Amino acid sequence: MSPAVPPASASAPEPAVLQPLLPSDPSAIAGYRLLGRLGAGGMGVVYLGRTDSGELAAVKVTHADHADQPDFRARFRREVEAARRVSSPWAVPVTGADPDAPEPWMATAFVPGPSLGEAVTAHGPLPERSVRILGGALARALAAVHAAGLVHRDVKPGNVLLAVDGPRLIDFGIARTTGETALTSTGMVVGTPGFLAPEQAEARAAEIGPPSDVFALGCLLAHAATGRPPFGTGAVDALLYRTVHDEPDLDGIPEALLPLVTACLAKDPAERPTAAEIAARLTEDTPGSAADWLPAPVVRTIAERSAAMLALPEIDATRPGASAPDGRPAPSRRKFLLASGGAVLAAGGGIGAWATLRDDGTGRKATPPPKKRRWVIGVHADLTGPAEDIGRAQERGARLAVEQFNARKDKPFTLELKVSDDGGDKNKALAAARVLTGDPDVLGVLGPTSDYTGLAALPAYDEALVPLITVSAGLNLLSNAPGGQGLSVLQACPQHAIAGTYLAYYVLTKSRSVRPGILQERTDDTYAWQYTGGANFGFRQGKVTPLPRVVPGTTTDYKRVLGAMMADGMDAYVHCGLTPSAVLAARALDELGFTGLKVTGQHVFEPRFLAEAGDAAEGWVLGAPVVDATTVKAASPFVAAHRKRYGTAPAFYTGESFDLVTLLAQELAKAAKAGKRPDRRTLAPLLRKAGHQGIMGGYVFDPETGQLRTGVVGTFMYVVENGRYKALDFAPAGPPKNRRT
Structure with a gap:
């Protein structure tokens, strides 16, 4: 079984439009006036906040029910401490925090700029000079992280914000002190598949250290230069496997950057350069206050979002009589943003959000009269x-x-x-x-x-x-x-993996198969992978070793593929893929004269399979999480x-x-x-x-x-008979006992 991968709950959502505050939201946290919601997740909410002096901040507030859990509060306190220990112009600074509050909160400086992931998705790969500057700045940020005795562990495009004066590394939610493993569950993969090191992919906690961040930086630079992750996309298990065993796809990386990126992606942590060495090798000047380090479309995005920030309520409306510490009126946000170049703050949690709020003169969206609850x-x-x-x-x-x-x-x-x-x-x-x-x-x-x-x-x-x-x-x-x-x-x-297991149990119960074939068709990689993994598990539970095949989604010659599987002894067939490939497989098996049991899953259970496969669909058995109500x-x-x-x-x-x-x-x-x-x-x-x-x-x-x-069986089996789906019974919840082959 593969190690568990937790959701990236510590990482914040992708950039989104600023949302109005909900009636249940506070109007202020400590010294921060809250202007709207930047985003939210299972752990809490991130607000756009503003101080009396005009600074904008991303204020992360956790839900009270999580705060009641001692281990959660400890993790939050550790996140605050980790972020405060890092000192770099290229890492987001903490501007305030209270881990001991009833609802723990942390404020970080804010920048109205897209994440690297958003920019690449919207505008394509960055040019070579941009990638060099990006790499140099992030390497300096990681060098500061490592100098503070920390490992970031989640360096990815969503955790890098782009501003006119350079990138910012954000989100220290899963950072750890070097060598610390006590708060990490055994066998738990922490990080984002596709942007983590082999030692993280295999949950080798004792080996996770600064070189792990360097590997992730190599993945990030490859993504920035090519527009795609170096280990592809798809099912989590597939990504983890490729990270550990496969060579990265580096086609399209500029020749001058290729040796460095290749070195970062060495499988052996000892062979990777340090973050400080990467910074030294990327000698391109840092961008300073100029915006020419980024392509024009990205600069326009930053400018548009900075301009939208100017439409937020004026700072002197935050609180009557608000003033600066010396007694003078607090500067307006317009002056503050323009003086700072509109991009000096970095958002905690990877969120950029920019929109005009209509308000009633107090900065809060006007609340309509209460309506009768429905x-x-x-x-x-x-x-x-x-x-x-x-x-x-x-x-x-x-x-x-x-x-x-x-x-x-x-x-x-x-x-x-x-x-x-x-x-x-x-x-x-x-x-x-x-x-x-x-x-x-x-x-x-x-x-x-x-x-x-x-x-x-x-x-x-x-x-x-x-x-x-x-x-x-x-x-x-x-x-x-x-x-x-x-x-x-x-x-x-x-879930699809469990449904795949039930298909295997059905084959074992209804046939004497000793060499079932499992074909994974990769048009929908995640669905097919999960069905394949489940079927493999089910057959092995029944002490049967299946015959596996994986084919690209573009495959059309199923007669050749399935003929080879039959030559290798296949006596039953499990199709883990979508309807178009199932139609091709049905026709091929019909032409080949295959007489064994043929089964497939939920995403093929539709009228289209019957219509397109025709007579070749006869006898196929399909499992789906649904019962024909007319039979109950x-x-x-x-x-x-x-x-x-x-x-x-x-x-x-x-x-x-x-x-x-x-x-x-x-x-x-x-x-x-x-x-x-x-x-x-x-x-x-x-x-x-x-x-x-x-x-x-x-x-x-x-x-x-x-x-x-x-154990609560939810997969019902149907057989194709006379061009229709005929209900059979529920798939068994376990392999047959005392099975005779």
Whole structure:
């Protein structure tokens, strides 16, 4: 098993537009007047703050429930101490902190500039001179980190901000004293896959030191020069493996920089140069106050965001009579920004956020008169994109659950449904989520429909701690242990790796296979990798060694690939990939006359596979986290209600959506009967503990992670018969006992 990788909770989100303060937000922290939200995550919120003298700062405030945990407070105190120990013009300075406050906070200087990751994504690779200056400044920053006896451990594009006077290294949330391992769990990979050293990838804690930061710096410079990470993208396990075993992809790096970057990426820490040596080798002058070290498009981005900062409320509106220490009126923010070149401050947590706030003369956004509170359940779905059939089914299930609740004579309130469509586009998912989380009356959300829209939307749900219940998104990153992302997620379907394990158990139970083939098709690397890993694990649990193959997503000659697998003894076949490749595999196996069991998973379970594979699909067995409601006796009244409401039998995923919205409605009703309206931020733990026996079956969740309990089977098997999916039964939850081969 691979080592665990914690979510990068210490790292802040990517840059975003400044959001207004919520009614629950404070107006000030210590000496900082809060102007708006820069971002938020499971740990807390980062605000844009301003002092009486006009300085802007990023103020990170932790949630009180985390602050009550001694180990969390210790980590936060260590972060503050680490940041304060680093003295470099290229590292963000701490301007204030109180780790012992009821809600610990830390303020760092602020710069209105994009992160390196944002700049490269928006404008492409940096020119050679920019990369040299970037590398020299960051090497000096790391030299200061290492001189302070620290290791940063998360040097990545999102943790570097670009300003006209040079870059800034930020975020010391997971920095450690050299040699310190006590607060790191055994086998825990800490950092960002793709930008960490081999010793970090293999969780060799005793070997993690300054050379680890140098390796990460090499990855960062390669990314800046080429626009891509040197070890590619995709599944976490794949990235970790490539980092340890594969050579980096350095094509496109300027010839003059190639030897240095290559040296930084040496697998052996002892062979890497020190940060001070890198700084000496990159002799390009530092940029000083000039902006010509960056390409013009990046400079324009900085200028636009600096100008937007000038539209914030004037400093003398912060507090009546505010003045400088010598009694003179405090300088305006306009003078402060212009005098400083508009880019002398660096944002803690990697956040840049710039927008005009409309205010009522006090700097706070005007608060409308209070409205009567509603009881609203949200649906975040793909209603107009590639998974619209599933999204529409989920919306219908939710709507029927709300209508059934409202038909009760004893209902304590009337439920409403609010729907937000992301079109299956991960670039629109976050905005779709904020439509729901931005409405304080939305108490819980069903969705999203798909893996990657779910992952893209997660920051909004983490920020608001709104319960998010998904019946179709099986990506493992959607739910994790406390302190990571997915703090309020209930994943009411098996994760893809677990579903892959169930497929293997099914093959072992239903056949005498001794040489099952597993093909990983890499169009959707994360999904396919997780199914492959799960299937491998399941077969080995059954004492069977599978025959693996990995093919690029562009592969079309499946007859050659599968013919070779058959020649090697393949007697059953597990397809870990998407529908187009499954169609090619079905046709190839049909032409080859393969008679063994053929199975595949959730992302192929769709009408398209039947239509495009035709007769070649006959006999294939598919697993999906959904049951046909028309085959479930307990669901008969629901099926009848659906026919009456929509004129058809319910589609797949409708019944599960009905069940989970019913669970949410029941928990809301319990709170209402107790005479109070629930705080939506406290609902997820209650839902995770409650579980539910619905019309489609039982749902039991891990109270810590929100994942469907292991052993609670959630993969139902279907066989293709006469061009249709015929329901079989649930996949077994374990390998068969006393299996005869």
